[in-house]
Amino acid sequence: MSTSRKWYIPYVSPYDPCPPLGPISYETPVQLYLGFQPQGMEQFSPFEALAHGTLWPGLFTPYTNPYLSKRGELNTDG
Amino acid sequence: MWYYEKKLQYPVRVGICNPRMAKFLIEQYGGADGELAAALRYLNQRYTIPSRVMGLLNDIGTEEFAHLEMIATMVYKLTKDATPEQLKEAGLGEHYVDHGKSVYYHNAAGQKFDMGVQSKGDPIADLYEDIAAEEKARSTYQWIINISDDPQINDSLGFLREREIVHSQRFREAVELLKEEQSKKRVF
Amino acid sequence: MDEPTQVPDSYYSDLKALQAVDFTLVELTLYLDTHPNDLEALKQFNSTAKKSAELRDGFEARYGPLRQFGHSLSAYPWQWKDTPWPWQV
Numbered sequence A: 001m002s003t004s005r006k007w008y009i010p011y012v013s014p015y016d017p018c019p020p021l022g023p024i025s026y027e028t029p030v031q032l033y034l035g036f037q038p039q040g041m042e043q044f045s046p047f048e049a050l051a052h053g054t055l056w057p058g059l060f061t062p063y064t065n066p067y068l069s070k071r072g073e074l075n076t077d078g
Numbered sequence B: 001m002w003y004y005e006k007k008l009q010y011p012v013r014v015g016i017c018n019p020r021m022a023k024f025l026i027e028q029y030g031g032a033d034g035e036l037a038a039a040l041r042y043l044n045q046r047y048t049i050p051s052r053v054m055g056l057l058n059d060i061g062t063e064e065f066a067h068l069e070m071i072a073t074m075v076y077k078l079t080k081d082a083t084p085e086q087l088k089e090a091g092l093g094e095h096y097v098d099h100g101k102s103v104y105y106h107n108a109a110g111q112k113f114d115m116g117v118q119s120k121g122d123p124i125a126d127l128y129e130d131i132a133a134e135e136k137a138r139s140t141y142q143w144i145i146n147i148s149d150d151p152q153i154n155d156s157l158g159f160l161r162e163r164e165i166v167h168s169q170r171f172r173e174a175v176e177l178l179k180e181e182q183s184k185k186r187v188f
Numbered sequence C: 001m002d003e004p005t006q007v008p009d010s011y012y013s014d015l016k017a018l019q020a021v022d023f024t025l026v027e028l029t030l031y032l033d034t035h036p037n038d039l040e041a042l043k044q045f046n047s048t049a050k051k052s053a054e055l056r057d058g059f060e061a062r063y064g065p066l067r068q069f070g071h072s073l074s075a076y077p078w079q080w081k082d083t084p085w086p087w088q089v
């Protein structure tokens, strides 16, 4: 299973006017990896599908504010 | 033709009386990567796209209007009970002076909706642009979620963001269908 | 001035039940647009459409017409124009 959020650390200059914000994230949701959707993928119930915004758990990529999550675990190319 | 259905696609609840959110949400109403631009783009492109994917453009274009209505509902609910003073504090003073409490097709920075929605008439160019449009709309939803303090609005925005993911997936599949060799074309 | 009457609480749960089934139909429609030969999905689409029609009939009997231009029936007097509209509830 692929991760849907990646991080990198931008270069920090000693002359930057503001303190560095730290690692920066970007999203890599599931449609980047799935390819042509295979037949017969597992489905949500109708109510669950509405709540998730898709009928298929395999197409669901949740999102939360990255500024609220901890920035410790890095998957970075620096 | 189109028929209206007297219901939203997804329940919209606004939990916090914060008219400032309306100013941010309007980006998805009349912004370059918003729902109106998407709807008009796909419905315009459908005429000259290969038959195989005409239906998809038609249907995604139609769904975008349901999303436009959800955004308008949020904006309407956030501003309908605000006093002019509160609108001014929310950064909507200029909006109020020009448009009263009407929703209006402009972006968060107050720029009028640009009717120059691109369509190239080249199936691959158009579909790649559509994929990009979906990814841009997805990012706009992320930026609004990051700046919002209303969990109920964020719930609706989360739904809309996931719809962009599904639309992007379908447009990617449309490209694959158009790439298929004619000889290997599936039997109908 | 009379305040317009509000919808009962049941309106919201009944509406959500319909929205859930109709959302499945939206998803299956887009899916079938790119997977026209998936017979299982097609069967599911047709049976879900029947389920949606049943739910819609029940909803309209309680709260008034949902569809425009003759796709829903109206009691007397003409109900289509009645509030609340979707952006008001």
Ligand SMILES: [Fe+2]
Pocket: B038, B064, B134, B137, B163, B164, B167
């Ligand atoms: Fe979309």
